[in-house]
Amino acid sequence: MAESSKKRTLDAFFKPPPKKVKISDSNEPPSENQEPQVEEQVSYSKHSTYPFSISNFPSSITKNLSSFPSTIGKVINDQPDLDLVYYQPYIPKYLERQTFEFLRSQLPFYRVRYTTVFGLDETSKFCSSSTQILDVKTSLPILKDKNYLKHPPRPLPQCLNALRLSTEAATGCTFNFCLVNYYSSGADSISYHSDDEKFLGKEPAIASFSLGAKRDFLMKHKPVALDDNKSPPIETKLIKLPLGSGDMILMKGRTQASK
Structure with missing residues (x-):
């Protein structure tokens, strides 16, 4: 039975998803000196909880995973309870577009x-x-x-699990869940919130990737109750990070408990 007839990915609204993925290390067209591209057989991640079989990363992405992150993370801890590592980018520029288009076309999405x-x-x-x-x-x-x-819990398909393993190796943190959100336009967003649920444990680490158009990532400290026996809380400022495609922000320590 053909899998494509049942797929309900986002790219179904734009164009039919490709049946095969071409091997390419760049978004640029090949020069005359480059060898012609060849097509590879697509492999899939399958599970009874998946709405359809999900394509694995092509070799053009998987063979470059060991080079992630492409830059050294910038530590940001200049405000109370703030503990961030900012990668600009984490996924190299020559792969971020291919990674974005692959995930958008191959993963199942649902409107909440x-x-x-x-x-x-x-x-x-x-x-x-x-x-x-x-x-x-x-x-x-x-x-x-x-x-x-x-x-x-639904097991991670190979494409997301590969990113998880890369992120764990780069950050020294452990991750067991992946949430993929799709923002179709600049009007789509998510409100201020904290990933501080008890089941995440004390001081959880959250790695947030951004792919596609550049979007501002905003953070602010939660209101602090005044205590007559203590000195006034240190004033904090709004944090605004312009996440570009391929960037990643790691939030750890007391960040989720206070932001």
Whole structure:
């Protein structure tokens, strides 16, 4: 059965995804002295939880992974609770465009639809005599949502796992999860937030890659409660990092607890 007929990647909205990936180390056309490009057989990552088989990185990317990062990371720790390492870039310029186009065309993407806020929606109401949440129609207690138990972790396909292993080797940190967001235009964004969930552990390390158009990455310190017995908190400034394609920012230490 043909896999392409069931694919729902973003590039399906632009053009049919290519069946084969050409070997190329650059985005520039080959010169007369270069050998002609040859096509390689595409291999796939497969799993029952994938909506379709996901192509592995072509050899033109995998053989260059050992050269990542292409620059030395810049340490940024000039504000309270700030512990960053900024790679400009992490993925070399001759590969960032190919990596971006490959991931955009081969990974499955889903449009998020929010139906509840903290587990509540228009079908919920509070019981006046307790903190119990009731269903509006039946007035019966609403049990704690356990839907997450029905969705076991999905293993990383080879293309994302290769980036994970490269990032671990470069940073000395350990990563076990990858979230890929697609921002279709400059109007798409995500609000201020902290990746400080308890299951991530104390002082987690988050590596954030940017591919495609340059976008500003903003950070600010969380409000600090005033304490009469302590001196006023040190004033912090808004942090604005212009992430270019191939750049990576590593956030570690107390960054997630305070930003």
